[in-house]
Amino acid sequence: MKSSRKTNKEEKINALLSRGVAEVIDRGHLEEALRSGKRLRVKLGIDPTGTKIHLGRAVAIRKLKEFQDLGHKVVLVIGGFTAQIGDPSDKLSKRPMLTEAQVRKNMADYKRQLGKILDLRKVEFRNNNDWLRKLNFKEIANLAESFSVLQMLERRNFKDRFERHEEISLREFLYPLMQGYDSVAIKADVELGGTDQLFNLMAGRTIQKYYRQKEQDILINEMLEGTDGRKMSTSWGNVINISDEPGDMYGKMMSLNDELIYKYFWLCTDLKEEEIKKIMDSQNPRDAKARLAFEITALYHGLGAAKAAEDGFNRVFREKEAPENIEVFRAVSSRMNIIDLVVAANMAKSRSEARRLVEQGGVDINEKKHDNPVEEIDIPAEGLILQIGKRKFKKIVV
């Protein structure tokens, strides 16, 4: 009994250090610390700008969960102060200043999402505004002494911009200092982040050293591509958020590039390696993907919702039937022009758009195409199903 528990712990440590992990600094040290039974303080920085947590971001948070399961202390540092500076890792976006109230509101949203992965009762939340605000110029100057200009310029995205003679604002150099100082303030033993964060994470070590703290270890997780294989980015529309509705989440997963199925299984689900391999070997891509979509949906919405999402998807896209629960629109008249109907039911933004949809054959009524824009539709007592494209349905009744 005792030995099996030990083996179990050993397995967890191995998984923690390897699955979805791109790099660990300093691996030997962290491994030892994990085995020692010491309770580690594990840091992750949270941007309070109100962004949604997507599956890529969730990779690091799921890592945190693994630490949590091993009894370590998860410390989330909310960048209330740093949000006003703008992280240079994230290109040149100068972010708008956030008010205290906005930060609070965003964090409430964020915590709701985090709660899907972490046990929030055990998490320590800290806002870096509490300490960064108080630093005076002398202290900042001293901190800055820990880095050379050349070091900063070595950094990839500064280097590129420098070579292209693009602006690099001095405040951007300050960002790693602040993030590093956070590690001092919360006495971090380990910090997590994506590969894009390497520089900032390393700064934490440098600054801890300056404050005569022992240096944090760094665990860098792999980056997850978006569903289309490109970099995950909201503007590419290839992002799956963990707060997405079950049906949505399932459907978006089904649009995943086949080549990414394994990686998503590996980084976004808890399935064991052997099991994933078995699924990949024994099933065609479509079914493997369906399983993946199911697993991920279940992870964030529960088994019941995942099952319903799966049924709904199969119903609509395989059998091409209307989904079971459709929003009902009550029409004011039992006879309406088709365009008026589409607009009234809020299925198009403007009459021009509705007209286009009809003319392009995108409008079905009771599964039959209706492409005449002047047609008058009689709405029977039992109602009718109005469908736009493949995915939008409404039941129309009088």
Next chain:
RNA sequence: GCUGAGGUGGCGGAGCGGUCAAUCGCAACAGACUGUAAAUCUGUCGCCCUUGUGGCUACGGGGGUUCGAAUCCCUCCCUCAGCACCA
């Protein structure tokens, strides 16, 4: 402060007196195809009436020139880059 560049549709970015509701790319939407909300191909992509060499509103704000302006002039607002020391 000086010098220069620029502000155009959800975004990027053309156009620089009429043929501009505005090339193109991305995103979005529809159709075909498909295991798929993938890929690919086709079409659409300001609003309104309707289908016409149609109407209306649009190219940072305001004013002007002109038969006619996103395009020229004036003015205001905003953004960005370079310069600033070595006299």
